[in-house]
Amino acid sequence: MDEALLRSLTPSVLTVLVRRGADFAAAEDAVQDALVEALRVWAVGPSPSSRLRSSRGDPIRDAKGWLVTVAWRKFLDATRADTARRRREDRVEEEPAPGPAPAVDDTLQLYFLCAHPSLTPASAVALTLRAVGGLTTRQIAEAYLVPEATMAQRISRAKRTVSGVRFDRPGDVATVLRVLYLVFNEGYSGDVDLAAEAIRLTRQLAAAVDHPEVAGLLALMLLHHARRAARTASDGSLVPLAEQDRGRWDTGLIAEGVGLLQAALARDRLGEFQAQAAIAALHADAPTAEETDWVQIVEWYDELTRLTDSPVVRLNRAVAVGEADGPRAGLTALAELDPSLPRHTAVAAYLHERDGDLATAARLYAEAAHKAPNLAERDHLTRQAARLNAR
Structure with missing residues (x-):
């Protein structure tokens, strides 16, 4: 099976169905069913070109067209089987004749849809990985270390939220970028490397906009x-x-x-x-x-502060100031920030160590270890405290 090809085609196939009149939730379900069918059918033959077979066993050259055709059939079957959706069935066009898929690529609009402001950040990330990234619910759940049923509910709610959103509305690039950055920062867990996946999706976005x-x-x-x-x-x-x-x-x-x-x-x-x-x-x-070049780094943090006025940016700037102008200057910059900020105590420990106050640094490292968000960071801070206490 050629899973990479399937994942690269997923967003464009989904947008074709939405353009034809399918609501987002139903279209996404149909595309997932088509992907399952593709995984079964494409397993035949030694090369990607020979894996695609029609119902008569003939080779199929247009992978996207094949997926569009199968997904559209799945959508029609589901619509006709659902008595609660009879009215919508009357509006559905007859199945198009098989042929090359349209060249129009609405992937960019799909990015905007998955990063819709009505979604929570967690839901936007999950929906982006599913609809644009082509990951399965199981893969996303493993990456985020949550039960598959929990992730399925999150994705289902997100799909319902955006189902009524039309593709003709302008999207917000900044929101899309924040979602992709959230994906990247999750790093690696399970069998999906989210950092690499975020890079792949951002490359795709860069090619489109x-x-x-x-x-x-x-x-x-x-x-x-x-x-x-x-x-x-x-x-x-x-x-x-x-x-x-x-x-x-x-x-x-x-x-x-x-x-x-x-x-x-x-x-x-x-x-x-x-x-x-x-x-x-x-x-x-x-x-x-x-x-x-810490002096220039401080200058860039000043620019970043002007752009975002983020407390986290100011915290990182305090570290840079401590490197450029000495630990006392860094501690002065740190004193202006809220001590409850994540990593504030760890930064204070580092700057106090640089300033020669090892007892205070050891105590703060130990305190920071208790606040650490993950085991690796906790172990690192604990070792720092132990190192100073041993001295």
Whole structure:
């Protein structure tokens, strides 16, 4: 079976059905049924071209057309079988004759639909992975470490929410980018690499829309992903950025990310993802941690603060100030922020250690470990506390 081809065709097949008059929820169900049928039929033959067979056993060259035809039949069958939807059945066109699928690609509108403002962020992410990414409910549930039934209910509610939304309304690129960034930040769990999936979907979006922030987000993802192999030790423990083996960073991804960023910045329409990517590029450009241009990083954090006024950005800026101007300056910047912010205590511990106050740093590392959102970060902070206490 060619699962990658199936996933790449999923959004365009879904949008064809919606354009023909199917509501989103019913169309998405029909497409999923067609994918199941494709997995069964495509398993025949040694190559993708020979896997596609009609009911008569003839090879089928147009994979998208085949999926559209099967999905439309599934939709008609479901509509006719549902007595509560007889009125809609009267409006459904007769089944189109088999042939090449339309060249129109509404994938971009599908992105906007799945990131509709009426959806919660969690629902928008799940629906995007299902409708645009082509993942199964089981795969999404495993990635988010929730029961499949729970994820099925979440996706079902999201589909009902957007079923009445028309495709002719303008979409918000910023909302789509935030959803994709949420997907990327989930990283890896189960048999689906969500970071890689987010990059794939963002590449797809970048091919469909010419927007500097789309390029900025893709650059940011690539620059972060380039460091992935160096982020954990052989025992699974976290490796801080300053201690990572930079020889393990993916230079190809870094070069691609920097190229995308430079082209986006040249358009002089700065956005938050471009600013974040610029910070990531400065880290990637430094041969060693000691050679990092922290002064310029602080300047980019100032730009990012102006764009977002985010407390999390200000927290990261405090770290950068501590590196550029010394730990006392970093602690002064940190004192202006709410101590309940995530990672605030860990940042305070780090800056106090840099300032030579090891007892306070050890106590704060231990306190931060209790607040850590995951086991890997908790273990890392616990080891930091133990290291200082041993000294």
